[in-house]
Each structure stands twice: as structure tokens, then as C-alpha cells.
Amino acid sequence: MNLDCFFRPKAIAVIGASNDPLKLGYEVFKNLRKYKGGKVYPVNVKEEEVQGVKAYRNVKDIPDEVDLAIIVVPKNFVKGTVVDCGEKGVKGAVIITAGFGEVDEEGKKEERELVEIAHSYGMRLIGPNCVGVMNTLNDMNATFIMDAKKGDIAFVSQSGALGAGIVYKTVKEGIGFSKFVSVGNMADLDFAELMEYLAETEEDKAIALYIEGIRDGRKFIEVAKRVTKKKPVIALKAGRSESGAKAASSHTGSLAGSWKIYEAAFKQSGVLIAETIDEMLSMARAFTQPLPRGRRVAIMTNAGGPGVLTADQIDRRGLRLAELEEKTIEELRSFLPPMAAVKNPVDMIASARGEDYYRTAKALLQDKNVDMLISICVVPTFAGMTPTEHAEGVVKAVKEVNNGKPVLGLFMAGYVSEKAKEILEANGIPSYERPEDVAAGAHALVEFAKARGVLEE
Amino acid sequence: MNLDCFFRPKAIAVIGASNDPLKLGYEVFKNLRKYKGGKVYPVNVKEEEVQGVKAYRNVKDIPDEVDLAIIVVPKNFVKGTVVDCGEKGVKGAVIITAGFGEVDEEGKKEERELVEIAHSYGMRLIGPNCVGVMNTLNDMNATFIMDAKKGDIAFVSQSGALGAGIVYKTVKEGIGFSKFVSVGNMADLDFAELMEYLAETEEDKAIALYIEGIRDGRKFIEVAKRVTKKKPVIALKAGRSESGAKAASSHTGSLAGSWKIYEAAFKQSGVLIAETIDEMLSMARAFTQPLPRGRRVAIMTNAGGPGVLTADQIDRRGLRLAELEEKTIEELRSFLPPMAAVKNPVDMIASARGEDYYRTAKALLQDKNVDMLISICVVPTFAGMTPTEHAEGVVKAVKEVNNGKPVLGLFMAGYVSEKAKEILEANGIPSYERPEDVAAGAHALVEFAKARGVLEE
Known part of the structure; x- marks a missing residue:
């Protein structure tokens, strides 16, 4: 349509x-x-x-x-x-x-x-x-709320206030949208028809849905099945729990329906499920990247702790740490300092500069046991360094290697990281602030790759 | 000590x-x-x-x-x-x-x-x-990183870089610390001795630990048992998963140890367990509030969706929605508009002003079936309103009722909420930005109340 x-x-x-x-x-x-x-x-x-x-x-x-x-x-x-x-x-x-x-x-x-x-x-x-409709591509803000940041996610919200809250929150967090649609009571157009349209657009890389209740489940499933063959759809369903379902029924006047039924419907139609707003956004943001061929993740970092926390989070989601090839380990050992850990996660330690990020990212992307790369930077603890050189190093490596493996960034230092995050994002590499968010993004890529049949396993 | x-x-x-x-x-x-x-x-x-x-x-x-x-x-x-x-x-x-x-x-x-x-x-x-030591109470920043925001959490980090990253991130998010200690290699002072000291201070309301590995487990347990009788201790342990443990062992050189052993040690000594950095901070922040007598939560909101999402999150953590007394429902009906939902969650709808927040909070706090209150405000959608009046309404109600029930705020609109959050925080009411975070805070209060034997159930 x-x-x-x-x-x-x-x-x-x-x-x-x-x-x-x-x-x-x-x-x-x-x-x-x-x-x-x-x-x-x-x-x-x-x-x-x-x-x-x-x-x-x-x-x-x-x-x-x-x-x-x-x-x-x-x-x-x-x-x-x-x-x-x-x-x-x-x-x-x-x-x-x-x-x-x-x-x-x-x-x-x-x-x-x-x-x-x-x-x-x-x-x-x-x-x-409803709150209205936005298309950030042509600066159309037909709502009474502030402009969303430009991005690649089409976000359809059944709650106007929550939708507005999410737009406001993401402006602060630097997360962007291609479109924002507050569907209100859905008297006419509903999730199904909007999804169908959004599946055909160039600028919307993923469709995120905030759902309170769907009236015509059969229509939703039928359309979602077609749409998810082309583009990822991520749904956050409010009212999953017993308490939540009760709350939802008093809010929308309609029965929220058992979560089991929704869950089955989402799974059957290839819709990815998010548990929280941030998970929904984290998943949707990953799709500026190509799909991975497997679930083996390489992690590079300039501090051990964040590497460990990220390893925990990818493990929790059924992804795993890649076992690096011997030649990759040798290459890393050739330029990283003796205290660096040249196993996965690769801990380049705090002295890592942009050049280390570049060479490490390049070596990891070229490793045949690596399906995707997560690049972590906490705050550089050596005076005179800013995280921007680290971001630039990663971007340079990705451009040179250019072999279709997804790369996700994790910059964990609030305001200090903002410029670095922008550099990655400007190059289509989503940049997260929390280990669980980058893992959710990586996991969404794997799940969609699996559904599309491109996962080799 | x-x-x-x-x-x-x-x-x-x-x-x-x-x-x-x-x-x-x-x-x-x-x-x-x-x-x-x-x-x-x-x-x-x-x-x-x-x-x-x-x-x-x-x-x-x-x-x-x-x-x-x-x-x-x-x-x-x-x-x-x-x-x-x-x-x-x-x-x-x-x-x-x-x-x-x-x-x-x-x-x-x-x-x-x-x-x-x-x-x-x-x-x-x-x-x-290590990165050094901060005490925000007397503006002592004996580190090479930026000042943390002032707050009530004593945060002890085994990773300097991660600790620094957390300080930087929380400055952006408006979350404060009373103390920050980067313990480095813990050649001498370790978690146990620091906990013991922090248990006796006035200004530290909760102790948050980022742990990679503990050398002397027996000592930790023995001290933690004493400390948690006085003050909540919340631990985030890196290397919980198999991948994470492998990563940790290469990072610290010491075996991270099986998560099962740590989990048992934490439980045995009354240490609350966090799964992510944000969960750790959300839990720790709640302890400016009194402990609840039970796990029955009242939710008030100016938008349905966030109320439902919050109900989902408290349910997931074993808390439940309070069943309001009949007289509370009558009171709410007397001043809220007909479209408002006067069941729990109380949806005051988008037209709610500061006065509605005040009267609703007052009624809910006085309800004998309510053990604690979560006040939610998304972005007020009526022109001329700002979330500050909502925060002020809640603060006024809490001061008047003053019956020792904990109150937590959830303001979900990024920059738009910042002033309102500050008003709550200045009055000792922690203010969150995400449903899962406020639920983690509520849950931590209940768990600590249970451990302290004040939960009536």
C-alpha cells in the first residue's frame, strides 16, 4: 500500500x-x-x-x-x-x-x-x-512534540505519550529515527498497513513497534510474515506480565490478550521481540550493518572490565566469543604492548591509540573465525587522548577490509564519548553506551540472519 | 577500621x-x-x-x-x-x-x-x-578523571577504566555518588575493609561494588554479613558467563571463579546482585528512601503505556500491584477526570497537573494496601505544562503524609525531565528514566527490607 x-x-x-x-x-x-x-x-x-x-x-x-x-x-x-x-x-x-x-x-x-x-x-x-507523524528525511514534523534526531529506524507507537517520551529521551541519547508514527486509536490505518508501507522504503532500515493490543491478529501475522522477509520488525509488547496485562486492559479498554498468544504470533511471523524500550531501540539500530554469517563475536577493548561485561552479555544471548586464528594472534602481538591480551576479547590496554584500534580491527575483521566485531572504548586514561581517534581507527579499518562483516561500537563514557559515537554513526556503525545494548544489537542481527537463512551453521 | x-x-x-x-x-x-x-x-x-x-x-x-x-x-x-x-x-x-x-x-x-x-x-x-579516590562530600577528587556528581552511593570499582567510564556516564545521566574508590590491584586494602569503613559513614546510603575477582572469599563473606546488617551492598560481578569468565581470567590473570560460588557467597552474606551497571546503580539509588513493609506497589502516571511497562517490570521481579482501598478509589474519582483510570496503575491521563499529582500521591500513600509508590510522568502533552509541577506535587504529598512509605520517581523524557528529576532528587526521592530501572530500585528496597526482617509477610 x-x-x-x-x-x-x-x-x-x-x-x-x-x-x-x-x-x-x-x-x-x-x-x-x-x-x-x-x-x-x-x-x-x-x-x-x-x-x-x-x-x-x-x-x-x-x-x-x-x-x-x-x-x-x-x-x-x-x-x-x-x-x-x-x-x-x-x-x-x-x-x-x-x-x-x-x-x-x-x-x-x-x-x-x-x-x-x-x-x-x-x-x-x-x-x-495521536501525537502525529514525522519523517526526518524531509524534515516533516507533523506532531506537537520536538523533532526526533535523524536516523534509520521507523518507529510506530500505539501510545502517543510514550512515543513522545521516547523521542525526547533519544534526542538526549543521540539515537535517531527515520520515521515516527503515533497511531493513536488505529481507527483506520493500523500496524499491518504501516509495516507493509515501511517494508518498501529505502530509508527505513528497521521497523520498531510499541504495541499495547492488536485487534486483528490474523492480519498482523499475515502481513508481518511478508514484511520480515524484507526488513526486520522489532516489537515491544506492553502488558506481558499478569500485572501489566491488567494495567493494559484498564488503559486501552480492550483486553491486552495473553502474552503467550502474542509471543507465538511474533515468532510465527518472524517479528523480533524486545523486553524493554532500550532493547527495542538497540536491536533496531543494528540494522545499518550487514547481516553476519555466524554467531562468533570478536571483542576489542581498551579496558578489561567492559570486555568481560560484554562477553557476559553476548553469552547470555547465545552468541559466542570467536577463537582467533593463530596468525591473527601473531599479528596482534607484533604491535600491541606486552601487557595487552591478544586473546578474544582483545584488551589493547589503556595506552591504545587510534592506530591500535585501526590495526586491531583490521586483523580481527580478516580473521576467518570472526563473524562480527564489537569495538569497545571506555574513557582513554592517557592524557591528550580523546575517543575520536579510536572511532576513526575503526572506521578506517572497516573501509579498507570491506568484507561484509558487521561492526558495532560501544563507547561507555557519557559526554566524553559523544563525538566518537557521532563519527561511528556517520559511517553507519551503530554506537552503543552499554554492554547489554550492544549485545542486543548483535543478537538481533544474528536472529534476523538466521530467519533470512544467511547464517551458516 | x-x-x-x-x-x-x-x-x-x-x-x-x-x-x-x-x-x-x-x-x-x-x-x-x-x-x-x-x-x-x-x-x-x-x-x-x-x-x-x-x-x-x-x-x-x-x-x-x-x-x-x-x-x-x-x-x-x-x-x-x-x-x-x-x-x-x-x-x-x-x-x-x-x-x-x-x-x-x-x-x-x-x-x-x-x-x-x-x-x-x-x-x-x-x-x-588505580584511578584514585573521590569523596564528593568535601570535594575531594584524588583522581585524574572528572568530578562525579554528588550523591548518596559509595561506589568501589575493581576496574579503573570502567569506574571512570561510569563516573562519566552518570554525570550525563544526573546520577550521583558520595564516594568513588578505584581499588586497582588491591595489594593492601580490599573490598572487605572498604565495605567495613563505608558501613559506618553517615553520607553513604548504599555500597555498590564492581567485582572482577575476590581473592579472600571467606573474609569477604564474613565482613559482608556484618555490613549488610547496617547498609545495603550491591554487587555487579563481571565474568558470570562462561565467555565472560574466560575473558576475565585473561584480563586479571587470576581465575574469575565459578559464578555459582560467587552467587552463593553473595546470597549467604546478604549482598544484593545486579546484572548490569544500570541495574547496580538503580538498586543503589533507591536507598535514600525508607524501607517498605511489603511488596505491594501503587503506580500513578499521566500516560497509560509507561504504567503498563512498569507493571510488567515490577511483576517480573516478584513485586505486585496493590489493590486499592474503596475509599481511595472514591477519593481519586472525586477529582480526576472521567477518562482517568482510578484502578492501580492510576492513569491520571495527559491533562494531569501538579495538583493532580499531589492529590493522587497523597491518596495512594494513605492507602493501607499500598507499601510503596512509583510516580510516573512522561512528557506533559498539554502546552504550558512542564514536568516540574508534577515533581513538586509529589514532593508536597510526601512531606504532608510522611508515613515512611518509599516513593520512587520515573520521568521518561530526556532533557525535558531533567529539572523535574532534580526536584525529586533534591528531596531525597530517586528519579529514574526507565521502567526497568525504577522496578530494580523498588525490588532492591524490598529485598533489603526482607533481609532486615522488616517485611511483614
């Missing part, structure tokens, strides 16, 4: 765009003014201008074709607005306004009516009761 | 203090110039002045009693320096210099000799091969 109208519209109408900074329609229009893919028109029944831009009374008054409408009008005006959009020939509408199916049965009925109206005009809906 | 000379010295000598920014002795002296608890003297064999301060050729030339020496001289001069310190009457020395027991058997012998010399003068040693 082509949903380009939602993600690459030529013209967007913000219906309910406002001059009042306390209204959501203010934020949405403000955010969309940075849109690079086309025109953005404010619609407001009372104002001549919104934020200095000529406003229209009705979407139908806009002297241009409009493919996407963002609806942030009060609830009583939503139905009329959907009709107006239909008459205007709008192809997609995101209904941010709340107060529908999440409230009561009457609201559910109203929601269904909105969908019927939309479909009668050939229009599709996202929402109602 | 009184180790005040290491943490509250009246005078410190930095032996190897330097004017060369590329030397560790430069950083150590620079960091210590902010020390509030006493005088700091640079010692340098060549320089008249170090960083503008009159320097001494030898520690013995200092015209003042010196209780602590930080030794950062080249390896060949360490032994002589220790002798000088002994003759001067120094009570404690931190040997940052590396190249001893971590290298080879010869180094181990040299290390033992240093200890013998020190003991012959009644002096104790930390190190060698």
Missing part, C-alpha cells in the same frame, strides 16, 4: 493551526514550517493569519491540491473537517484530536463513522487520539 | 604532581585544588612550583603533617616514595602508578613488598594501578 501522502506530501493543511502557544495546533504548525518536501497551509476558522502566514477558513479554500491534512480541531468539528477534506480531495488525514474510541462505546461508533466518510472519498486516516 | 585518612584527610601530598598537562600528575593535582577539607601539597623532584603552587622535592620536606599521599610517580620511584611516606608519618597512600601485579609474578612480588613497607610504618595502601 502506498502511504506516500502521509510521509512525502506535496502540500499539507494544518486544520486548527493556531496563534495561541497553549494550543496543540500552534506547535504542529510551528513544527511543520520547517518542512522541506512541499507547502504547508494553516487553516483556522477565525484568523486571517497564523504565525504570520495567510490562513484559510476551510481546507477547501486552499488554492492548491492538498494531499495531507493534520486535524487538530476540537472534537465536535472533526467530523465536518473530515468531510471537508474528502471533498477537497485530500488523500490522507492525521487526526490528533482525542475523545473518541478511547473514551467509550459512543466514541468508538463516531470513530467508525469517520473512517466510513474518509473511505467514501478514497481517503485514509491515522489516529484519532 | 577507620579509613578517614583516605576520605577526610587534613593534608594531602600529590607526589608526582606535574606542570605537564599530558601527565596524570597534572590532572590529579588540578582536581585536588578544589579540595575543601584541608591542604594539598604538590611534590615534584624537579619543579619549584606546580600549577602556581610552591612544590616540595620530597614529601618529607612538607612543613606540615600529611595524612594522605597520592602517588603518581614513574614505577621505578614508587618503592622509594612509599618509604618516604612512611618516614613522614603518612597514614594512607593511593598508588595510581601501574606496572605491578597486573603485569607478572615479579610485579606481584614488588606489590607485596610495598605493602610490607607501608605496614611497617602503620600506613595503609589503595592500589597500585
Whole structure:
């Protein structure tokens, strides 16, 4: 299904765009003014201008074709607005306004009516009761929250607030998204249809789903089976535990369903399962890398402890430490200091410079017993060193060897690591901050490789 | 054992203090110039002045009693320096210099000799091969790394680099420490003796240990048993898995030992076990709060999803959702909007203001079925709101009710939450950013309450 109208519209109408900074329609229009893919028109029944831009009374008054409408009008005006959009020939509408199916049965009925109206005009809906939609590729932020960092993950969230929280948290952590979709009540478009669209895009390397409850399980499985043949899908399901399921049922009004059923459905359709938000993000981020041919990991580090903790975490996930070839060990011994450990994990010790990272990464990537590489850098403890040279060393090695083995980075020193992480990320190498996160990423690559049949074992 | 000379010295000598920014002795002296608890003297064999301060050729030339020496001289001069310190009457020395027991058997012998010399003068040693010691209470940073944020956790790390990485990472995350001790090779002082000292201090609410290998297991258990009667001890043991243990043995040169043995030792001595760095920190941070009487948790939130995820996480750890009293439900219904969920988790929905947080927290804390409270705030989605009013509401309720039930905060929106987190923390309420972290904190409180015999069940 082509949903380009939602993600690459030529013209967007913000219906309910406002001059009042306390209204959501203010934020949405403000955010969309940075849109690079086309025109953005404010619609407001009372104002001549919104934020200095000529406003229209009705979407139908806009002297241009409009493919996407963002609806942030009060609830009583939503139905009329959907009709107006239909008459205007709008192809997609995101209904941010709340107060529908999440409230009561009457609201559910109203929601269904909105969908019927939309479909009668050939229009599709996202929402109602959502935060909106972002496409960072063309700077489209059709939400009332801050811009996500640019990245490679398409993130679809059934909770608007949680989705917003995750966008905010990842800005701090330097984790980026290609798209963010808050699906709200999913009156029309749901996980299945969005996944199907996202499977075909170039820019979305992985699809991450935050799920509270799926209504049409059969449809989800059927679509997910097709999608996961092309692209990894990672799901975090809230309400896995008994307490959580109870909590979820009171939140969404629908039964969250037994975790066992969801788990079976995910496994059957090749959807990778995450237990926490950070695990979901860590898994999804790995897919800028090629798929590994096996589960043998080489670890290189400038400090022993982090190497050991990472070994623990990969072991816990069923990956294993590669046994290095004798010639690799000899090569490492030829330039690393005598105190360095030339077994896997390779501990280059604190004196390691960028050149050591480069030569070690190169030797490990060329080792035929190594399927993937994790490069760790804690804070360099020798004055005058910054982690950036370490990142540059790894990037140089990867470019030179270029043999399709995945490489993941682990930079564990907060602000001190930020620049180094950016260097790796700019070269498509995901860079993590915690041993369990880099292991989750490595594990996700192996699981997807296995599902795709490229794992040689 | 009184180790005040290491943490509250009246005078410190930095032996190897330097004017060369590329030397560790430069950083150590620079960091210590902010020390509030006493005088700091640079010692340098060549320089008249170090960083503008009159320097001494030898520690013995200092015209003042010196209780602590930080030794950062080249390896060949360490032994002589220790002798000088002994003759001067120094009570404690931190040997940052590396190249001893971590290298080879010869180094181990040299290390033992240093200890013998020190003991012959009644002096104790930390190190060698360490990053140093911090006490944030009196701004003592006797390390070559950046200042830790002030907090309530005493953190003892067997890996210097990892310890440094954790200090750096927590500065970014807003997590604080009361003390940081990098124990290095533990030639003299070890985990047991440090724990014993830290058990008696006012400012250290919990003791967190990063352990690679313990030499004297019997001593550790014997001391830990006593310490955990007074204060919680949380241990993260690297090398739990087979791969990790192999990695650890190559790193420390000593056998890491079977995890089963460590696990039994920790359990037997009441030490709480963490699986990751973040779990260790999350557990330790909870102990600014009183201990709960039971494992029944009330959750309040302004968004459903995070409440469900948190319910999942507390369930996973054997805690459970409290069943609210009827009168609590009635009270909540009296002021929360109709769409709010007045069951546990209480979903006050996105419109919740500070007043709602205040009244809800108050009602939940007064409920006799509630043993502890988790207050969640995602990003407030109504324009004009900031999470600070939510934090203030919770603080006000806790102060008014004041009935000894622990309260933990969960603010899930990165930079947007920082001010709110600070408000909670300034009032002794730990504030987390992830559901699994707040659940780890709650669980640690319950486990410690159980061990202390205050859990009524």
C-alpha cells in the first residue's frame, strides 16, 4: 500500500493551526514550517493569519491540491473537517484530536463513522487520539512534540505519550529515527498497513513497534510474515506480565490478550521481540550493518572490565566469543604492548591509540573465525587522548577490509564519548553506551540472519 | 577500621604532581585544588612550583603533617616514595602508578613488598594501578578523571577504566555518588575493609561494588554479613558467563571463579546482585528512601503505556500491584477526570497537573494496601505544562503524609525531565528514566527490607 501522502506530501493543511502557544495546533504548525518536501497551509476558522502566514477558513479554500491534512480541531468539528477534506480531495488525514474510541462505546461508533466518510472519498486516516507523524528525511514534523534526531529506524507507537517520551529521551541519547508514527486509536490505518508501507522504503532500515493490543491478529501475522522477509520488525509488547496485562486492559479498554498468544504470533511471523524500550531501540539500530554469517563475536577493548561485561552479555544471548586464528594472534602481538591480551576479547590496554584500534580491527575483521566485531572504548586514561581517534581507527579499518562483516561500537563514557559515537554513526556503525545494548544489537542481527537463512551453521 | 585518612584527610601530598598537562600528575593535582577539607601539597623532584603552587622535592620536606599521599610517580620511584611516606608519618597512600601485579609474578612480588613497607610504618595502601579516590562530600577528587556528581552511593570499582567510564556516564545521566574508590590491584586494602569503613559513614546510603575477582572469599563473606546488617551492598560481578569468565581470567590473570560460588557467597552474606551497571546503580539509588513493609506497589502516571511497562517490570521481579482501598478509589474519582483510570496503575491521563499529582500521591500513600509508590510522568502533552509541577506535587504529598512509605520517581523524557528529576532528587526521592530501572530500585528496597526482617509477610 502506498502511504506516500502521509510521509512525502506535496502540500499539507494544518486544520486548527493556531496563534495561541497553549494550543496543540500552534506547535504542529510551528513544527511543520520547517518542512522541506512541499507547502504547508494553516487553516483556522477565525484568523486571517497564523504565525504570520495567510490562513484559510476551510481546507477547501486552499488554492492548491492538498494531499495531507493534520486535524487538530476540537472534537465536535472533526467530523465536518473530515468531510471537508474528502471533498477537497485530500488523500490522507492525521487526526490528533482525542475523545473518541478511547473514551467509550459512543466514541468508538463516531470513530467508525469517520473512517466510513474518509473511505467514501478514497481517503485514509491515522489516529484519532495521536501525537502525529514525522519523517526526518524531509524534515516533516507533523506532531506537537520536538523533532526526533535523524536516523534509520521507523518507529510506530500505539501510545502517543510514550512515543513522545521516547523521542525526547533519544534526542538526549543521540539515537535517531527515520520515521515516527503515533497511531493513536488505529481507527483506520493500523500496524499491518504501516509495516507493509515501511517494508518498501529505502530509508527505513528497521521497523520498531510499541504495541499495547492488536485487534486483528490474523492480519498482523499475515502481513508481518511478508514484511520480515524484507526488513526486520522489532516489537515491544506492553502488558506481558499478569500485572501489566491488567494495567493494559484498564488503559486501552480492550483486553491486552495473553502474552503467550502474542509471543507465538511474533515468532510465527518472524517479528523480533524486545523486553524493554532500550532493547527495542538497540536491536533496531543494528540494522545499518550487514547481516553476519555466524554467531562468533570478536571483542576489542581498551579496558578489561567492559570486555568481560560484554562477553557476559553476548553469552547470555547465545552468541559466542570467536577463537582467533593463530596468525591473527601473531599479528596482534607484533604491535600491541606486552601487557595487552591478544586473546578474544582483545584488551589493547589503556595506552591504545587510534592506530591500535585501526590495526586491531583490521586483523580481527580478516580473521576467518570472526563473524562480527564489537569495538569497545571506555574513557582513554592517557592524557591528550580523546575517543575520536579510536572511532576513526575503526572506521578506517572497516573501509579498507570491506568484507561484509558487521561492526558495532560501544563507547561507555557519557559526554566524553559523544563525538566518537557521532563519527561511528556517520559511517553507519551503530554506537552503543552499554554492554547489554550492544549485545542486543548483535543478537538481533544474528536472529534476523538466521530467519533470512544467511547464517551458516 | 577507620579509613578517614583516605576520605577526610587534613593534608594531602600529590607526589608526582606535574606542570605537564599530558601527565596524570597534572590532572590529579588540578582536581585536588578544589579540595575543601584541608591542604594539598604538590611534590615534584624537579619543579619549584606546580600549577602556581610552591612544590616540595620530597614529601618529607612538607612543613606540615600529611595524612594522605597520592602517588603518581614513574614505577621505578614508587618503592622509594612509599618509604618516604612512611618516614613522614603518612597514614594512607593511593598508588595510581601501574606496572605491578597486573603485569607478572615479579610485579606481584614488588606489590607485596610495598605493602610490607607501608605496614611497617602503620600506613595503609589503595592500589597500585588505580584511578584514585573521590569523596564528593568535601570535594575531594584524588583522581585524574572528572568530578562525579554528588550523591548518596559509595561506589568501589575493581576496574579503573570502567569506574571512570561510569563516573562519566552518570554525570550525563544526573546520577550521583558520595564516594568513588578505584581499588586497582588491591595489594593492601580490599573490598572487605572498604565495605567495613563505608558501613559506618553517615553520607553513604548504599555500597555498590564492581567485582572482577575476590581473592579472600571467606573474609569477604564474613565482613559482608556484618555490613549488610547496617547498609545495603550491591554487587555487579563481571565474568558470570562462561565467555565472560574466560575473558576475565585473561584480563586479571587470576581465575574469575565459578559464578555459582560467587552467587552463593553473595546470597549467604546478604549482598544484593545486579546484572548490569544500570541495574547496580538503580538498586543503589533507591536507598535514600525508607524501607517498605511489603511488596505491594501503587503506580500513578499521566500516560497509560509507561504504567503498563512498569507493571510488567515490577511483576517480573516478584513485586505486585496493590489493590486499592474503596475509599481511595472514591477519593481519586472525586477529582480526576472521567477518562482517568482510578484502578492501580492510576492513569491520571495527559491533562494531569501538579495538583493532580499531589492529590493522587497523597491518596495512594494513605492507602493501607499500598507499601510503596512509583510516580510516573512522561512528557506533559498539554502546552504550558512542564514536568516540574508534577515533581513538586509529589514532593508536597510526601512531606504532608510522611508515613515512611518509599516513593520512587520515573520521568521518561530526556532533557525535558531533567529539572523535574532534580526536584525529586533534591528531596531525597530517586528519579529514574526507565521502567526497568525504577522496578530494580523498588525490588532492591524490598529485598533489603526482607533481609532486615522488616517485611511483614
